[in-house]
Amino acid sequence: MTTFPQIPAPAHTQVDSMLSRRFGRETVNYFSSSPLNRLSFLRTEHPFLAAALRHPSTRFVLVKDLAPLTRSSAELFYASYEDVRALVPADYFDLSEEEVLKAYDSRKSSAYPIFLGLDESRREAGLTWKNYSGTPVFGLDVTPRGSEEQQARAGEVIAAMEAQGLTFFKSRVVATFSADEAAVYAQCRALVDWNTRNTFCGTCGHPTISVNAGTKRACPPTDLARSAEGKPVERPACNTRTTISNLSFPRTDPTIIVATLSADGHRILLGRSKRFPPNWYSTLAGFIEPAESVEDAVRREVWEEAGVTLSRVVIHSSQPWPYPANLMIGAIAQVGDPAHESICLEHDPELEDARWFDIAEVKEALCVGVSALGDKPGPEYKEGGLKLPPPTAIANQLIQAAVNADYLGASEAKM
Secondary structure (H helix, E strand, O other): OOOOOOOOOOHHHHOOOHHHHHHOOOOOOOOOOOOEEOOHHHOOOHHHHHHHHHOOOOEEEEEEOOEEEEEEOOEEOEEOHHHHOOOOOOOOOOOOHHHHHHOOOOOOOOOOOEEEEEEOOOOOOOEEEOOEEEEEEEEEEOOOOOOHHHHHHHHHHHHHHHHOOOEEOOOOOOOOOOHHHHHHHHHHHHHHHHHHHOOEOOOOOOEOEEEHHHOEEEOOOEOHHHHHHOOOOEOOOOHHHOOOOHHHOOOOEEEEEEEEEOOOOOEEEEEEEOOOOOOEOEOEEEEOOOOOOHHHHHHHHHHHHHOOOOOOEEEEEEEEEOOOOEEEEEEEEEOOOHHHOOOOOOOOOOEEEEEEEEHHHHHHHHHHOEOOOOOOOOOOOOOOOOEEOOOOOHHHHHHHHHHHOHHHHHHHOOO
């Protein structure tokens, strides 16, 4: 059988409580449950960030074109500050945010370290700041971009890393890391991607600058480059400087994904898009639209894609999906009337096929037919049989919960 990375198993999922007895143990999905304490309230505290940047225990997750630097396809490489000194000056956080904005010059560019959090499992020899101790972890985009000088320095860092036999692991979806490293990479990738996509203000169109340790983009009120053009350094007025604006902060786009049961509970609805390999099916999914609840989005997407009308929808678990910035909200739903089970693919042409599969067939596929998209299932798989997503995908967790009735039957557990 194909071996897949471990799924997160944080301690809180094993704790007995009224809620766990009533609803069953919490499902924790791949890319979630980071081992880092994000300490988000310290992202504006530059003395802390300066100390973290320069601390000898500090480590950096490096990405180039969003591909992580790795020892192998299953292991991230954590760089030291000395490895990235050429790109990140030691005094990077010595100025306050106000001073950084006042000194902004669009002719100059630099890499920006993104504070991901403290690894509190490594307190020994780590940084201690107030009540917090651990190894600081930053993300850093080393993709050659910006000024010629910055590109040259990035090239030096990349060459030095690759000279050690390290590689930037390129894959459509990275799902080979351990659970902890997958969560750290997901956070890093999402924030690097967001910063890259938001280098210009969505309100006034002028260049923005990364602040809050990489978790906010600011539209500077001045630009020293304007003086070289004979213009006042003050930039035109912009609403993002005068009001609270979500345009300046990382966005997460909510999507739904659902395992759908038939009215009698003996079958599960699965679909396949045109890009799926033969016999590979998955749960249905789609984006949540404005002014739409999670439950309404589930019902709409299933009807639009498969023509099936749902009754009850229950939220099961969620998975951060950093490709580029989605939060997949997993649900289990059921048809209330057999008359509403007829499949129709004529509404939204997204699916190539959708079928009701018997629970027994799905259970067998979970044992022998699981594979990542494009990979081959295990040796016990019989050609022509059903193939399903791997455990690292929330779709697999939803299918398992639905066919085993663990989640649905939890209400019968003792209180």
